[in-house]
Amino acid sequence: DAGVIQSPRHEVTEMGQEVTLRCKPISGHDYLFWYRQTMMRGLELLIYFNNNVPIDDSGMPEDRFSAKMPNASFSTLKIQPSEPRDSAVYFCASSPDLQETQYFGPGTRLLVL
Amino acid sequence: AQTVTQSQPEMSVQEAETVTLSCTYDTSENNYYLFWYKQPPSRQMILVIRQEAYKQQNATENRFSVNFQKAAKSFSLKISDSQLGDTAMYFCAFMKPFGNEKLTFGTGTRLTIIP
Numbered sequence: 001d002a003g004v005i006q007s008p009r010h011e012v013t014e015m016g017q018e019v020t021l022r023c024k025p026i027s028g029h030d031y032l033f034w035y036r037q038t039m040m041r042g043l044e045l046l047i048y049f050n051n052n053v054p055i056d057d058s059g060m061p062e063d064r065f066s067a068k069m070p071n072a073s074f075s076t077l078k079i080q081p082s083e084p085r086d087s088a089v090y091f092c093a094s095s096p097d098l099q100e101t102q103y104f105g106p107g108t109r110l111l112v113l
Numbered sequence: 114a115q116t117v118t119q120s121q122p123e124m125s126v127q128e129a130e131t132v133t134l135s136c137t138y139d140t141s142e143n144n145y146y147l148f149w150y151k152q153p154p155s156r157q158m159i160l161v162i163r164q165e166a167y168k169q170q171n172a173t174e175n176r177f178s179v180n181f182q183k184a185a186k187s188f189s190l191k192i193s194d195s196q197l198g199d200t201a202m203y204f205c206a207f208m209k210p211f212g213n214e215k216l217t218f219g220t221g222t223r224l225t226i227i228p
Contacts, residue, residue, distance in 0.1 A: 033216075043204065043218040056215070089156055099146070099210045104158035 004105035006092050012111045018080040021108045024073055025094030033102060034067055034077050035091040043091075049075065050098075082112045115140045117207050119219035126195055127227050133180075134190045134222045136205030142166075145209045147181070147188045148216070153201040161203070164188065192224075200226045 005024040013019055025032045033048040047057040052069040060067070064083070069075040079086055089109050093102040116139045126132040138147070149161040164172045164181050171179050176196075180189045192199055205219040 042220050043216075045215050048215075091158060093158070101148070101160055101163055102216060103160065104150075107156045107158075109156070 004092055004094050004103055006090075006105035006108050008108060009106060010109045010111075012113065013082055014113050015083055016081045017112075018078065019082045019086075019110060019112075021077040021090050021092075021110070023075045023077070023092030023105060025075070025092070026103060027073070029094035029096050029103075030072075031095045031098060031102075032069060032075050033091075033093040033095075034075070035093065035104075037089045037091060037107070038087075046077070079110075082110075084112045086110065087112050115142075115207050115209065115217045117205050117217050117219035119203075119205055119222050121222045122220070123223045123225070125225040125227055128195060128197060130195055131191060131193050132195055132224065134192075134203050134205075134224065136188045136190070136219055138186050138188065138205070138207050140186070140207065140209065142209045145207060147179075148206040148208070149177070149179070149188075149190045150204045150206060150218075151199075151201045152204065152221070153198075158204075162190065195226050197226050197228060200224060 007022045030051050034046040035043050037043045046059045047067045049069045067077045089107045091104050091107045093104045095102045118137045145166045147164045151159045151161045162172050162174045162177050164179055171181050176193045178191045202221045202223050204221045207217045
């Protein structure tokens with residue numbers, strides 16, 4: 001298996017623009033997680049899905065952030081409008097079950113100018 | 114709420130030596146999972162080792178092993194025969210298996226292997 005795939009790997013955008021991050025989980029994994037990593041706050045869980053349904057979005061910082069999972073092999077995290085404080089590395093991870101190990105993608109490094 | 118503490122922000126060790134990274138956690142749960150993840154400069158998060166709290170035997174993966182002390186709520190990672198490729202950030206993480214499952218990460222330890 002190719003592992004968790006994320007795109008783009010790097011994104012530079014200007015404040016106010018819409019940003020869409022993409023994730024393809026490992027085939028057969030029913031759970032998908034979005035994390036954000038910053039120097040100030042470390043690794044934070046933003047949202048996770050089970051069988052394409054959002055289960056817990058309490059970590060989503062504000063209404064500018066939204067996540068979808070239209071099918072088992074694809075998820076997006078959208079920021080609209082983006083702000084400089086959104087600059088971070090965003091990770092997607094998947095696991096076959098909640099008690100199982102989460103496997104992380106390579107991350108998307110986002111820079112909002 | 115669970116908390117994970119890594120008290121060593123940075124460590125360095127000579128190549129081929131053994132190094133131990135410390136991790137403590139706070140929980141009222143009896144059953145849970147603990148993990149060590151490695152994040153090299155590429156930023157990828159890579160699972161190093163996993164421990165189930167109900168297992169008394171310490172997990173091992175090749176040169177990596179843990180010292181799990183449940184009563185002390187301690188979960189240290191030992192890297193034997195360290196290699197240059199072990200240079201990375203290491204994160205300890207906690208997850209409880211039932212209920213509001215989330216991986217709670219520590220703040221990380223930056224490990225540098227010196228040639």
